[in-house]
Amino acid sequence: GESVGLHLPTLSVQEGDNSIINCAYSNSASDYFIWYKQESGKGPQFIIDIRSNMDKRQGQRVTVLLNKTVKHLSLQIAATQPGDSAVYFCAETLTGGGNKLTFGTGTQLKVEL
Amino acid sequence: NAGVTQTPKFQVLKTGQSMTLQCAQDMNHEYMSWYRQDPGMGLRLIHYSVGAGITDQGEVPNGYNVSRSTTEDFPLRLLSAAPSQTSVYFCASSKRRTAFTDTQYFGPGTRLTVL
Numbered sequence: 301g302e303s304v305g306l307h308l309p310t311l312s313v314q315e316g317d318n319s320i321i322n323c324a325y326s327n328s329a330s331d332y333f334i335w336y337k338q339e340s341g342k343g344p345q346f347i348i349d350i351r352s353n354m355d356k357r358q359g360q361r362v363t364v365l366l367n368k369t370v371k372h373l374s375l376q377i378a379a380t381q382p383g384d385s386a387v388y389f390c391a392e393t394l395t396g397g398g399n400k401l402t403f404g405t406g407t408q409l410k411v412e413l
Numbered sequence: 414n415a416g417v418t419q420t421p422k423f424q425v426l427k428t429g430q431s432m433t434l435q436c437a438q439d440m441n442h443e444y445m446s447w448y449r450q451d452p453g454m455g456l457r458l459i460h461y462s463v464g465a466g467i468t469d470q471g472e473v474p475n476g477y478n479v480s481r482s483t484t485e486d487f488p489l490r491l492l493s494a495a496p497s498q499t500s501v502y503f504c505a506s507s508k509r510r511t512a513f514t515d516t517q518y519f520g521p522g523t524r525l526t527v528l
Contacts, residue, residue: 341521341522342521342522343417343503343505343519343520343521343522344456344503344505344519345519346516346517346518389455389456391455391456400458400461400471400472401456401458401517402455402472403455403456403457404455405453405454405455406455
């Protein structure tokens with residue numbers, strides 16, 4: 301079946317450095333992608349989304365890049381802070397395809413002081 | 414607004430017991446859903462609802478029932494708990510029926526252990 305996965309289960313970065321979290325998706329029909337942040341003991345929190353008609357979208361300190369050719373999604377966090385330590389999930393869906401998100405397994409981001 | 418609330422936060426059941434996980438939102442959101450989260454796996458959709466009186470199955474619906482009698486509440490029922498249902502359960506809501514063009518808000522989760 302279709303699936304969404306992450307290349308790296310754990311990423312350690314120094315405070316102040318930029319972080320890049322990667323995600324591969326396998327359903328070429330997916331047209332909407334979301335990144336979530338989940339802190340320990342809490343529910344996932346929306347970070348940023350992107351539609352398949354875009355290849356880049358920027359938010360506050362975060363940028364999502366979409367490469368449809370290789371079915372790859374990445375989340376870039378600028379000037380990583382200790383508060384960014386969390387698990388990050390990508391998710392994909394086909395809009396109009398039944399309101400169903402498929403989540404990746406998650407990447408643990410650890411920010412070292 | 415309280416957002417999305419879930420009760421209880423923790424629950425331990427014996428195999429065969431039944432229980433209901435509660436979920437409520439005070440944002441007048443049309444779309445609500447239940448996910449389970451297991452170690453090493455992403456969130457998986459159990460059931461969802463696009464409005465009061467309407468529910469549908471997600472990816473892993475077996476062993477769970479839902480109902481949506483009001484816009485605010487979306488309880489998840491386990492009729493006969495099994496150890497395989499040990500997991501963390503998250504409820505989520507979003508404003509419109511087209512859930513994924515709109516931000517989903519997640520509750521804090523219920524950690525369920527079935528012995």
